[in-house]
Amino acid sequence: MQGEVLVAIINNPGDFRILCEHSWYRIPVSSMEKRLKRRWPPQWLAFYQTKVFGDEAYSVRYYAEVRHIRQVQRRDLFPNEPLNHPKQHKTYYQLLLEPLQTLPKPIFSRRWRRITFICSTWEKLKSASEINDLYDDSPLEDRLWAELKRLQIDAERQEWVTVDDVHYFLDFAVYCSAGKLDVETDGDTWHVGKKNAGADNRRDNALKTEGWRVLRFNTQQVTEQMSDYCIPIVVKNIHRLGGLSHENAAPKKTMLHDTPGQLDLF
Numbered sequence: 001m002q003g004e005v006l007v008a009i010i011n012n013p014g015d016f017r018i019l020c021e022h023s024w025y026r027i028p029v030s031s032m033e034k035r036l037k038r039r040w041p042p043q044w045l046a047f048y049q050t051k052v053f054g055d056e057a058y059s060v061r062y063y064a065e066v067r068h069i070r071q072v073q074r075r076d077l078f079p080n081e082p083l084n085h086p087k088q089h090k091t092y093y094q095l096l097l098e099p100l101q102t103l104p105k106p107i108f109s110r111r112w113r114r115i116t117f118i119c120s121t122w123e124k125l126k127s128a129s130e131i132n133d134l135y136d137d138s139p140l141e142d143r144l145w146a147e148l149k150r151l152q153i154d155a156e157r158q159e160w161v162t163v164d165d166v167h168y169f170l171d172f173a174v175y176c177s178a179g180k181l182d183v184e185t186d187g188d189t190w191h192v193g194k195k196n197a198g199a200d201n202r203r204d205n206a207l208k209t210e211g212w213r214v215l216r217f218n219t220q221q222v223t224e225q226m227s228d229y230c231i232p233i234v235v236k237n238i239h240r241l242g243g244l245s246h247e248n249a250a251p252k253k254t255m256l257h258d259t260p261g262q263l264d265l266f
Helices: 013-022 029-039 051-056 122-127 139-150 194-209 219-224 226-240
Strands: 004-010 024-028 044-049 059-073 091-097 101-108 118-121 156-163 166-176 179-186 212-218 244-246 249-252
Touching: 004 013, 004 029, 004 122, 013 024, 013 051, 024 029, 029 091, 029 118, 044 051, 044 122, 118 122, 139 166, 139 179, 139 219, 139 226, 156 194, 166 194, 166 226, 179 226, 194 212, 212 219, 212 226, 219 226
Parallel strands: 004 044, 179 212
Antiparallel strands: 004 118, 024 091, 044 059, 059 091, 059 101, 156 166, 166 179, 166 244, 244 249
16 A cells, blocks of 8 residues: 555544544635645545543544545534634545555654644555654655654754744754754745745745744754764754753753654634
8 A cells, every 4th residue: 555644633522423423524715725735635534632532632643544545624524613614615635535544553743742733654654653754854854853753853844833833843852951952944945036035035934933943954964964064963952952852851951872883724
Protein backbone atom coordinates (compact mmCIF):
# COMPACT_ATOMS: atom_id res chain seq x y z
CA MET A 1 0.00 0.00 0.00
CA GLN A 2 1.09 3.56 -0.57
CA GLY A 3 -0.17 7.09 -1.16
CA GLU A 4 -0.72 10.43 0.51
CA VAL A 5 -1.89 10.39 4.13
CA LEU A 6 -3.61 13.33 5.79
CA VAL A 7 -3.58 13.33 9.58
CA ALA A 8 -6.77 15.14 10.56
CA ILE A 9 -8.16 16.26 13.91
CA ILE A 10 -11.01 14.78 15.90
CA ASN A 11 -11.87 17.16 18.73
CA ASN A 12 -15.35 16.09 19.80
CA PRO A 13 -17.19 12.78 20.35
CA GLY A 14 -19.90 13.71 17.84
CA ASP A 15 -17.43 13.77 14.97
CA PHE A 16 -15.98 10.46 16.15
CA ARG A 17 -19.45 8.90 16.10
CA ILE A 18 -19.88 10.10 12.52
CA LEU A 19 -16.59 8.43 11.63
CA CYS A 20 -17.56 5.16 13.24
CA GLU A 21 -21.22 4.99 12.21
CA HIS A 22 -21.34 6.86 8.88
CA SER A 23 -17.72 6.73 7.65
CA TRP A 24 -17.18 10.33 6.60
CA TYR A 25 -15.15 13.34 7.65
CA ARG A 26 -15.38 17.00 6.66
CA ILE A 27 -12.75 19.63 5.88
CA PRO A 28 -13.61 23.28 5.15
CA VAL A 29 -12.76 24.18 1.57
CA SER A 30 -10.95 27.25 2.88
CA SER A 31 -8.64 25.07 5.03
CA MET A 32 -7.71 22.93 2.05
CA GLU A 33 -6.91 25.96 -0.07
CA LYS A 34 -4.72 27.49 2.64
CA ARG A 35 -2.84 24.49 3.99
CA LEU A 36 -3.41 21.36 1.93
CA LYS A 37 -3.58 22.27 -1.74
CA ARG A 38 -0.09 21.03 -2.54
CA ARG A 39 -0.88 17.53 -1.17
CA TRP A 40 -4.52 17.19 -2.17
CA PRO A 41 -6.31 14.80 -2.40
CA PRO A 42 -5.24 12.24 0.22
CA GLN A 43 -5.61 8.52 -0.31
CA TRP A 44 -5.81 7.91 3.43
CA LEU A 45 -7.00 9.76 6.53
CA ALA A 46 -5.58 9.21 10.00
CA PHE A 47 -7.05 10.88 13.07
CA TYR A 48 -5.41 12.81 15.91
CA GLN A 49 -7.67 12.78 18.97
CA THR A 50 -7.63 15.76 21.34
CA LYS A 51 -7.99 16.00 25.12
CA VAL A 52 -11.73 15.21 25.22
CA PHE A 53 -10.96 11.56 24.48
CA GLY A 54 -9.42 10.72 27.85
CA ASP A 55 -7.04 7.76 27.65
CA GLU A 56 -6.92 8.03 23.85
CA ALA A 57 -6.12 11.76 23.88
CA TYR A 58 -3.17 13.28 22.03
CA SER A 59 -2.61 10.25 19.84
CA VAL A 60 -3.27 8.78 16.40
CA ARG A 61 -4.93 5.37 16.66
CA TYR A 62 -7.34 5.11 13.75
CA TYR A 63 -7.15 5.48 10.00
CA ALA A 64 -9.28 4.83 6.92
CA GLU A 65 -8.97 4.75 3.17
CA VAL A 66 -10.64 7.56 1.23
CA ARG A 67 -13.06 6.22 -1.40
CA HIS A 68 -14.66 9.46 -2.62
CA ILE A 69 -14.53 13.23 -2.06
CA ARG A 70 -17.34 15.66 -2.80
CA GLN A 71 -18.02 19.32 -2.11
CA VAL A 72 -21.10 20.11 -0.03
CA GLN A 73 -22.56 22.84 2.16
CA ARG A 74 -22.96 22.38 5.89
CA ARG A 75 -26.76 22.36 5.71
CA ASP A 76 -26.49 19.24 3.52
CA LEU A 77 -24.31 17.52 6.08
CA PHE A 78 -26.42 18.55 9.08
CA PRO A 79 -30.00 19.12 7.84
CA ASN A 80 -31.36 19.19 11.40
CA GLU A 81 -29.25 22.14 12.51
CA PRO A 82 -31.07 25.46 13.07
CA LEU A 83 -31.32 27.60 9.94
CA ASN A 84 -29.56 30.45 11.76
CA HIS A 85 -26.50 28.35 12.62
CA PRO A 86 -23.46 30.65 12.08
CA LYS A 87 -21.77 28.10 9.78
CA GLN A 88 -24.89 27.04 7.89
CA HIS A 89 -23.58 28.22 4.51
CA LYS A 90 -19.98 27.10 4.97
CA THR A 91 -18.66 24.84 2.19
CA TYR A 92 -16.83 21.60 2.98
CA TYR A 93 -15.13 18.69 1.36
CA GLN A 94 -16.89 15.56 2.55
CA LEU A 95 -14.47 12.64 2.49
CA LEU A 96 -16.34 9.35 2.25
CA LEU A 97 -14.31 6.58 3.85
CA GLU A 98 -13.90 2.86 4.06
CA PRO A 99 -14.52 1.43 7.57
CA LEU A 100 -12.19 2.70 10.29
CA GLN A 101 -9.10 0.61 11.05
CA THR A 102 -6.84 0.57 14.10
CA LEU A 103 -3.07 1.04 13.98
CA PRO A 104 -0.98 -1.76 15.51
CA LYS A 105 0.46 0.78 17.95
CA PRO A 106 -0.81 4.29 18.80
CA ILE A 107 1.28 7.25 17.66
CA PHE A 108 1.55 9.57 20.67
CA SER A 109 2.34 13.24 21.10
CA ARG A 110 4.96 13.50 23.83
CA ARG A 111 4.02 17.06 24.79
CA TRP A 112 0.24 16.75 24.32
CA ARG A 113 0.56 19.29 21.58
CA ARG A 114 -2.00 21.14 19.55
CA ILE A 115 -1.73 20.48 15.81
CA THR A 116 -3.36 21.44 12.56
CA PHE A 117 -3.39 19.00 9.65
CA ILE A 118 -0.28 16.89 9.02
CA CYS A 119 0.59 15.84 5.48
CA SER A 120 2.30 12.47 5.59
CA THR A 121 2.83 9.23 3.68
CA TRP A 122 1.72 5.64 4.09
CA GLU A 123 5.28 4.60 4.95
CA LYS A 124 5.56 7.19 7.73
CA LEU A 125 2.13 6.33 9.14
CA LYS A 126 3.14 2.69 9.48
CA SER A 127 6.61 3.35 10.93
CA ALA A 128 6.01 6.40 13.18
CA SER A 129 6.60 6.01 16.91
CA GLU A 130 5.54 9.56 17.81
CA ILE A 131 3.66 12.42 16.18
CA ASN A 132 6.79 14.20 14.94
CA ASP A 133 7.71 11.20 12.80
CA LEU A 134 4.65 11.82 10.62
CA TYR A 135 5.65 15.17 9.13
CA ASP A 136 6.66 15.08 5.49
CA ASP A 137 7.43 18.67 4.57
CA SER A 138 10.99 18.48 3.25
CA PRO A 139 14.00 16.13 3.01
CA LEU A 140 16.10 18.68 4.91
CA GLU A 141 13.71 18.60 7.86
CA ASP A 142 13.62 14.81 7.77
CA ARG A 143 17.41 14.67 7.84
CA LEU A 144 17.73 17.03 10.80
CA TRP A 145 14.86 15.33 12.63
CA ALA A 146 16.52 11.93 12.27
CA GLU A 147 19.70 13.28 13.85
CA LEU A 148 17.92 15.13 16.66
CA LYS A 149 15.96 12.00 17.46
CA ARG A 150 19.05 9.79 17.36
CA LEU A 151 20.74 12.05 19.89
CA GLN A 152 17.59 12.27 22.03
CA ILE A 153 17.25 16.01 21.53
CA ASP A 154 13.54 16.55 22.08
CA ALA A 155 11.97 18.83 19.50
CA GLU A 156 8.50 19.51 18.10
CA ARG A 157 8.19 19.70 14.32
CA GLN A 158 6.01 22.32 12.65
CA GLU A 159 5.10 23.89 15.98
CA TRP A 160 2.34 26.47 15.58
CA VAL A 161 3.16 29.81 17.23
CA THR A 162 1.06 33.00 17.17
CA VAL A 163 2.69 36.42 17.55
CA ASP A 164 0.52 39.56 17.30
CA ASP A 165 -2.24 37.59 15.54
CA VAL A 166 0.20 36.25 12.93
CA HIS A 167 0.63 32.45 12.77
CA TYR A 168 4.07 30.93 12.25
CA PHE A 169 5.05 27.29 11.82
CA LEU A 170 8.48 26.55 13.26
CA ASP A 171 10.49 23.77 11.61
CA PHE A 172 11.68 22.61 15.05
CA ALA A 173 10.74 24.03 18.43
CA VAL A 174 13.09 23.05 21.26
CA TYR A 175 11.85 23.92 24.74
CA CYS A 176 14.57 24.58 27.28
CA SER A 177 14.38 25.33 31.00
CA ALA A 178 15.45 28.96 30.45
CA GLY A 179 14.14 29.73 26.97
CA LYS A 180 12.86 28.51 23.60
CA LEU A 181 14.81 27.60 20.49
CA ASP A 182 13.51 27.73 16.91
CA VAL A 183 15.64 25.72 14.47
CA GLU A 184 14.97 26.31 10.76
CA THR A 185 16.18 24.40 7.72
CA ASP A 186 16.30 26.90 4.88
CA GLY A 187 16.05 25.28 1.46
CA ASP A 188 18.09 27.25 -1.04
CA THR A 189 15.24 27.69 -3.53
CA TRP A 190 12.65 28.97 -1.09
CA HIS A 191 14.75 31.36 0.97
CA VAL A 192 16.70 33.22 -1.71
CA GLY A 193 15.63 36.60 -3.06
CA LYS A 194 14.73 39.91 -1.44
CA LYS A 195 11.06 39.04 -0.88
CA ASN A 196 11.68 35.80 0.99
CA ALA A 197 14.67 37.20 2.86
CA GLY A 198 12.51 40.10 4.02
CA ALA A 199 9.78 37.74 5.20
CA ASP A 200 12.34 35.68 7.12
CA ASN A 201 13.67 38.85 8.73
CA ARG A 202 10.22 39.99 9.89
CA ARG A 203 9.41 36.51 11.12
CA ASP A 204 12.68 36.21 13.08
CA ASN A 205 12.22 39.63 14.64
CA ALA A 206 8.68 38.76 15.74
CA LEU A 207 9.78 35.45 17.27
CA LYS A 208 12.81 36.97 19.00
CA THR A 209 10.59 39.65 20.50
CA GLU A 210 8.49 36.84 22.01
CA GLY A 211 11.54 35.17 23.53
CA TRP A 212 12.52 32.69 20.82
CA ARG A 213 16.17 32.15 19.89
CA VAL A 214 16.32 31.46 16.14
CA LEU A 215 18.89 29.27 14.34
CA ARG A 216 18.96 28.81 10.55
CA PHE A 217 20.82 26.13 8.61
CA ASN A 218 21.03 26.09 4.82
CA THR A 219 21.01 23.11 2.48
CA GLN A 220 24.78 22.65 2.40
CA GLN A 221 25.07 22.81 6.17
CA VAL A 222 22.33 20.22 6.71
CA THR A 223 23.57 17.83 4.02
CA GLU A 224 27.33 18.18 4.49
CA GLN A 225 28.01 19.66 7.94
CA MET A 226 25.42 18.04 10.19
CA SER A 227 27.80 16.52 12.75
CA ASP A 228 30.54 19.15 12.75
CA TYR A 229 28.40 22.29 12.60
CA CYS A 230 24.59 21.99 12.84
CA ILE A 231 24.28 19.69 15.84
CA PRO A 232 27.08 21.33 17.88
CA ILE A 233 25.42 24.74 17.41
CA VAL A 234 22.05 23.36 18.49
CA VAL A 235 23.57 21.68 21.54
CA LYS A 236 25.53 24.80 22.54
CA ASN A 237 22.34 26.87 22.46
CA ILE A 238 20.43 24.26 24.46
CA HIS A 239 23.15 24.32 27.13
CA ARG A 240 23.06 28.13 27.26
CA LEU A 241 19.30 27.95 27.78
CA GLY A 242 19.65 25.64 30.75
CA GLY A 243 19.14 22.26 29.09
CA LEU A 244 16.04 20.61 27.71
CA SER A 245 12.81 21.12 29.60
CA HIS A 246 10.21 18.36 29.86
CA GLU A 247 6.68 18.62 31.16
CA ASN A 248 6.29 16.73 34.44
CA ALA A 249 10.03 16.02 34.50
CA ALA A 250 13.17 17.77 35.64
CA PRO A 251 15.17 19.68 33.01
CA LYS A 252 18.08 17.71 31.64
CA LYS A 253 21.33 18.56 29.92
CA THR A 254 21.86 17.40 26.34
CA MET A 255 25.09 15.51 25.76
CA LEU A 256 26.72 15.26 22.35
CA HIS A 257 27.67 11.58 22.75
CA ASP A 258 28.71 10.34 19.32
CA THR A 259 28.08 13.15 16.88
CA PRO A 260 31.32 12.71 14.87
CA GLY A 261 30.57 9.17 13.63
CA GLN A 262 -6.75 24.02 16.81
CA LEU A 263 -7.66 26.34 14.28
CA ASP A 264 -11.23 26.57 13.59
CA LEU A 265 -11.41 23.46 11.44
CA PHE A 266 -15.04 22.48 11.78
